[in-house]
Amino acid sequence: MNKIFTTLSVALAGAALSATVAQAHHSFAMFDGKTQIVKTGTVVRWAFNNPHSWLYLNVKNADGTDTLWSFEGSAPTGLIQRGITGDTFKPGATVTFMYCPLRDGRPGGAIGWAKLDDDKYLNPADGGCNGGDENQKKWTDWLAKGYTSSTEAEAAVGK
Amino acid sequence: MKIDANLWRLAIAALALSAAPSLSSAQNGGFGAGYGPPLKVIPPPKQFASSEEHYKYLLEQAKGGTKQTLATVPRWDGLWVTAGNTHLSAFITTGNFDGKVIEGVLTPAYEKAYKERWRQQTEEGQVHYDRLGHCEPPGLPRFLLEPYTHEFINLPQESYLINDFGPSIRRVLLGKEHSNLYGTHSWYGDTIGFWDGDKLVLNTKYLYPADFTRWSPMTSNQFETVEIWQLKKYDGGIERLEVQATFYDKYAFVKPVNVVYAFRHATELIKADYRVNHWECDQTSESYLDDKGVTNFHLPGEEGFHDGRGATMFPELPGQTRDPIYNTTLPTATTSAPPATTKGAKP
Numbered sequence: 001m002n003k004i005f006t007t008l009s010v011a012l013a014g015a016a017l018s019a020t021v022a023q024a025h026h027s028f029a030m031f032d033g034k035t036q037i038v039k040t041g042t043v044v045r046w047a048f049n050n051p052h053s054w055l056y057l058n059v060k061n062a063d064g065t066d067t068l069w070s071f072e073g074s075a076p077t078g079l080i081q082r083g084i085t086g087d088t089f090k091p092g093a094t095v096t097f098m099y100c101p102l103r104d105g106r107p108g109g110a111i112g113w114a115k116l117d118d119d120k121y122l123n124p125a126d127g128g129c130n131g132g133d134e135n136q137k138k139w140t141d142w143l144a145k146g147y148t149s150s151t152e153a154e155a156a157v158g159k
Numbered sequence: 160m161k162i163d164a165n166l167w168r169l170a171i172a173a174l175a176l177s178a179a180p181s182l183s184s185a186q187n188g189g190f191g192a193g194y195g196p197p198l199k200v201i202p203p204p205k206q207f208a209s210s211e212e213h214y215k216y217l218l219e220q221a222k223g224g225t226k227q228t229l230a231t232v233p234r235w236d237g238l239w240v241t242a243g244n245t246h247l248s249a250f251i252t253t254g255n256f257d258g259k260v261i262e263g264v265l266t267p268a269y270e271k272a273y274k275e276r277w278r279q280q281t282e283e284g285q286v287h288y289d290r291l292g293h294c295e296p297p298g299l300p301r302f303l304l305e306p307y308t309h310e311f312i313n314l315p316q317e318s319y320l321i322n323d324f325g326p327s328i329r330r331v332l333l334g335k336e337h338s339n340l341y342g343t344h345s346w347y348g349d350t351i352g353f354w355d356g357d358k359l360v361l362n363t364k365y366l367y368p369a370d371f372t373r374w375s376p377m378t379s380n381q382f383e384t385v386e387i388w389q390l391k392k393y394d395g396g397i398e399r400l401e402v403q404a405t406f407y408d409k410y411a412f413v414k415p416v417n418v419v420y421a422f423r424h425a426t427e428l429i430k431a432d433y434r435v436n437h438w439e440c441d442q443t444s445e446s447y448l449d450d451k452g453v454t455n456f457h458l459p460g461e462e463g464f465h466d467g468r469g470a471t472m473f474p475e476l477p478g479q480t481r482d483p484i485y486n487t488t489l490p491t492a493t494t495s496a497p498p499a500t501t502k503g504a505k506p
Binding site (some may be wrong): 004023028029030044045046047049050051052054068077078080081085090091102104106108 | 283307324455
């Protein structure tokens, strides 16, 4: 019995810790953390660097041209604990991802979750956008309904 | 008795779970909190006028300190990450972003300045000055709560306290007096220490003035510390390296401030075979303070963007890219061409 309680408590504490690994080198005020948008792009570079990682992707525009988008993620020490390494997003790979945009409208933001070809969620997020399990579950439902932005999904729920 | 112990364990787990959401969203000073029993500040046995007086008292109590050998010196091998602290509770009523500045902890000038910083943080979402935002090192005391990887190497005559943020190394000379041949202050100052059994007692002086952390008061060039480091063991196989710190600052604090910080074994990183690597802010940080004083980023193709994985200053020579495995390219300030990967190119 004692062992069960000990194991349970350590496991619960571990679960709690996993929710607190976001690492912050600077403030996140430049991101609109309340707006979440989903796009698909092709990896140009995955800069798995300190103090923050950056995911650079080409995203197709309506006219067929590409725009390079830049997304900031967490630091390697945090990401490794979530199973993400410097090889996770290889150049040329197709990634569907959710992000919180830069407030000034430039093509970039804070990365939330990301999915590669296997359709499994990854969480490369830092404090600027929520890429965690609960948000992934919410997005699974929203994506199934065809939504690609939290604004339209929440508006639909409010109707 | 068993029921009490079990209830205690469940309470700790429940506390950890309840704390997690607020910590992850608020990013307060409690990085890594929730591991082991709640941290408890152990204040000094009496108040001292200076860090030096405090340190000498502890040295006398320890009868000159424990002489360690390679066989006896406590080992804190491996990788460590932060496991919480009571930092913000020393300055903010709730210890979180819903609180207010505790009055009377700071001197009038520093309290006024801190109230403005706290207003910036709570109303605008960020403080206007954060040393890391423009590539200054974390320094001390920020070293104690940075959520990056730490290593602690103890030898009989010295200890090396390492944080991979920067990276930074605090060199601790044991059984020595302070020395300052540079004749100035620095980010990590000068640290001396001694062993008192399994406790490592430190005294640090000659530190730069800076922000304590992003959410904390400023500190002056008279900021000094006394720290007591000890590895503590708890039920459930929990090992926690705890640092009881007393901060002295005659310009910033009305009286010394006591805070406890903690580290835990980085088991996930060890399992992943992680190696601490050298890096510096220039490597990838694209953040800068814009003309409104707000942190922002330079993006590829914009003036000011520096490509941490691009070529060196000698791109005409073969093998000068800093991304030799994938050999990717990004647009630079002088290149307006669209970005492209160079698949198949040899680095």
